[in-house]
Amino acid sequence: MRVMKWSMIALAVAAGTSQFAMAxxxxxxxxxxxxxxxxxxxxFEYMNRDFKNGARNNADSGYRQDSGLSQLLTYESGFTQGTVGFGLDAMAMGSVKLDGGSGRRGNGLFANDSDNNPEKSQGKVGGAVKLRLSDTVLKYGQQFVASPVFATDDSRLLPEVATGTLLTSNEIKGLELSAGRFTSLSKQTGMARDSIGGISETGGSEKGLTNINIFGASYAFTDNFTGALAASDADDYFKKYYVNLNYTLPINDEQSLNFDxxxxxxxxxxxGDLYDALGDGNTGVDNNLWSxxxxxxxxxxxxxxxYQRSSGDNMYYYGVDGGSAIFVSNSIQISDFVGREEKSWQARYDLNMATYxxxxxxxxxxYVMGDNIKTEGLGEGKENEWNLESKYVVQEGPAKDLSFRVRFANYRANGAYQAYANDNYDTRVIIEYPLSIL
Structure with missing residues (x-):
């Protein structure tokens, strides 16, 4: 193992030397x-959730329906010329409520005002400074992050925004290294920089977090085989480690196999109860999750x-590290299938109509089916979810890249798991128009 480690270091140094010789x-x-x-x-986003047996959270309606319109303006400067380049990024975003009153709130499209009614409009701005040396960029300020152990969520009208420092290096061809430290995370409905807190959409503590440190590396071994490692240390919460291997086997021009x-x-x-997100008295946090x-x-x-497997003291926790920090196969529209000791299977079919x-x-x-979920004295928990989705993207003309997307989910849980999750029909319509001004 030691010989192999030093051989890899030698290869990296050699690759780095040849890389530096290039522009x-x-x-x-x-x-x-x-x-x-x-x-x-x-x-534009319309969202309808119908909880057939009533919402588990009594503060929200069992029937939720709202819609809104948002705009996200992003500016990214180039870098000044010279050995070290300097640049600035900025963002401004806002949304307006088109439909959805206090009796149907709870879909996460809007924050609530002082009277506990959905806000009619909301918005936020942010910016970041950046430096570049060779192929290494250091960025500080408000930014979107897509690390497996810290990922901002963009599933509603406005995205989450993280504040902190991120260093990204691509000095060696095929190898990307990253390290970051973040001190706040503005929620999708948040209009200010909030201290990082919360555990997941299932509930739990909103205790603030001093910071989260992240590290990552990805390498393309060949055109068809890539690997990635990542780690994070979230103060007062947990340490998290991640690994990914992805391999594509080309068969011919029309066929291929991919393993992820x-x-x-x-x-x-x-x-204590910091990790008792489900309110069942189980406060452990150690978890192994793979797919x-x-x-x-x-x-x-x-x-x-x-196939996906969750095991350990409790379910897989995320949210404090961003609403999208769950890069596994069976994390789908409603459920993530990450219950305590859960096993889940998925069958999926995709069709690209360009061929036709x-x-x-x-x-x-x-369709995803999960079972073997450990509950507190209620028996074996089981859940299943069926998703149906269609998307159309305009290919040319003045409306090029305008997209229309319809998503539907039918989620069910058995009696033993109803205390943890609600039966749910979820329908969403999303229309997006990205426009490059410069």
């Missing part, structure tokens, strides 16, 4: 203005099967 991204900089971009994304493995290990101290998916592509068709003369149109359906 870096900073060497090719055209300047602060010439490399800048300004983009505007407009999003994702795994998490979460470790933390038992801190393995295999996908067969045949022309316009793709068939996927996946309708480019931009696609369909997807999937």
């Amino acid at each position: 870096s991204s900073q060497d090719e900089s055209k300047g602060f203005i010439d490399d800048s971009s300004l983009k505007l994304k407009t999003r 493995f994702n795994g998490y290990k979460t470790k933390g101290e038992d801190r 393995l998916a295999a996908a067969y592509s045949l022309g316009a068709h793709k068939f996927t099967v996946a 003369g309708v480019p931009g149109l696609s369909f997807m359906t999937r």
Whole structure:
């Protein structure tokens, strides 16, 4: 093992030496203005959730329906020329409520005002400074993050925004290294920088967090085989480790096989009810979560099967590290299938209509079934979910990239698991129009 480790280091040094001989991204900089971009994304979202047996959270209605319109304006400057480049990024975003009163709130599209009614409008702004040396970028300020152990969520009208420092290095071809420290996370309905808190959408403590440190590395071993490692340390919560291996086996021009493995290990101290998100008295946090998916592509068709396993003292916790920090196969529209000791299976089918003369149109359906969930004296928990989705993206003309997306989910849990999750029909309509101004 030691010989192999030093061999890998030698290869990395050799690769890095050859890489430095080539022009870096900073060497090719055209300047602060010439490399800048300004983009505007407009999003309409309608969301309807019908909890057939009533919502578990009595503060919200068992029937929730609302819709809104949002705009996200992002500016990214280029870097000044020279050995070290300087740049600025900025964002401004806002949303307005089109439909949805206090009696139907709870879908997470809008925050509540002082009278506990959904806000009619909301917005926030932010910015970041950045430095680039060769192919390494240091960025501080408000930003979107997509690490497996710290990922901002963009599933509603406005995205989460993290505040902190992120260092990203691509000095060696195929290898990306990253490290960051973040001190606040603005929720999707938040209009200010909030201290990082909360555990997951299931509830739990809103205790603030001093900071979260993250590290990551990804490497393309070949054009068809990639791997990634990541780790995080969230103060007062847990430490988390992540691994990914992804391999594609080309068969011919029309066929291929893909294998995708994702795994998490979460470790933390038992801190009373801080981790008792489900209110069942179980306050452990150690968890192992992994999934393995295999996908067969045949022309316009793709068939996927996946298996996922959660084990340990409790369910898999996330949320304090961003609403999207769950890179596993069976994390789908409603459920993540990460219950205590849960086993789950997925079957999925995708269809790309470009092959049939309708480019931009696609369909997807999937079914996930989970069982073996450990509950507190209620027996074996079971859950299942069926998703159906269709999306169309305009391919050309003045409305190029305008997209229409419809999502439907039917979620069910057995009697033993009803105390943890609600039967649910979930319907969403999302229309997006991204516009490049500069």
